[in-house]
Amino acid sequence: MTRFDVWGGAVIAGAVIVCFAAEHRRPLRPRSRPLGERLATNALMVALAALTLRLALLPAAVAVASAGERAGVGVLRWLALPPTAAAVLAFLLLDWTVYVWHRLNHRAPFLWRFHLVHHTDLDLDVSTAFRFHAGELLLSVAWRSAQILAIGVSPGPALVYEAALEAATAFHHSNWRLPLALERTLNRVLVTPRMHGIHHSIREAETNSNWSVIFSWWDRLHRTRCVGVPAQTLRIGLPAYRAPLGVLRLLALPFVRQRPAFTPR
Numbered sequence: 001m002t003r004f005d006v007w008g009g010a011v012i013a014g015a016v017i018v019c020f021a022a023e024h025r026r027p028l029r030p031r032s033r034p035l036g037e038r039l040a041t042n043a044l045m046v047a048l049a050a051l052t053l054r055l056a057l058l059p060a061a062v063a064v065a066s067a068g069e070r071a072g073v074g075v076l077r078w079l080a081l082p083p084t085a086a087a088v089l090a091f092l093l094l095d096w097t098v099y100v101w102h103r104l105n106h107r108a109p110f111l112w113r114f115h116l117v118h119h120t121d122l123d124l125d126v127s128t129a130f131r132f133h134a135g136e137l138l139l140s141v142a143w144r145s146a147q148i149l150a151i152g153v154s155p156g157p158a159l160v161y162e163a164a165l166e167a168a169t170a171f172h173h174s175n176w177r178l179p180l181a182l183e184r185t186l187n188r189v190l191v192t193p194r195m196h197g198i199h200h201s202i203r204e205a206e207t208n209s210n211w212s213v214i215f216s217w218w219d220r221l222h223r224t225r226c227v228g229v230p231a232q233t234l235r236i237g238l239p240a241y242r243a244p245l246g247v248l249r250l251l252a253l254p255f256v257r258q259r260p261a262f263t264p265r
């Protein structure tokens, strides 16, 4: 874990810095709120989420991966594949099951109570990327542990996937206007800012699409892909939450009476 703090931290920080600089040089969507107002809120939410990730989710993932390795459980171990094939398949299967988890977060009312906190941001940029309720990350510990055990992922590959997931999350939440042709090419493989922006649209049908995290293939596979909505016309957020919410409100949101997220006030 200490080694992950160095190389994983460098990969994630590098992705955040590049995306932050790029979205300021070449913004994709116009802002609806001042950046400073959102940065203050998002920075606190990100700090709590990062602590939960580092102190709960990552240690749990490593512990479960080590226990699975000792016990020899998991589909990929039972298949006894060559190491490279096993590593590639582990990465793909982790990403597919993270797609399933994201979709569940939108479909199961209890999980949505937590995940909607991420979707209440009124603009979308790299500061939104890690603005999650800490409770969502705690709930994901059980899912992530089950993924690692069932697939048969060792601690090293589990951490490599984690660093890639965080870097991809920074990238596809960013407000970085890539040349359209380049973005279309990238999007054949990866989730890109225009594609994920549609997932944060105020329109229900658009929010309920584009659940992939690293590879864009899962939305094609499950027929939940939605592209072609112009980024400049997107309204970001949820209809029931059109005013900016402070940190205490955001932290309380899962525990109070829920507004129907897609019915405008």
Ligand SMILES: [Zn+2]
Pocket: 102, 106, 115, 119, 199
């Ligand atoms: Zn979502």
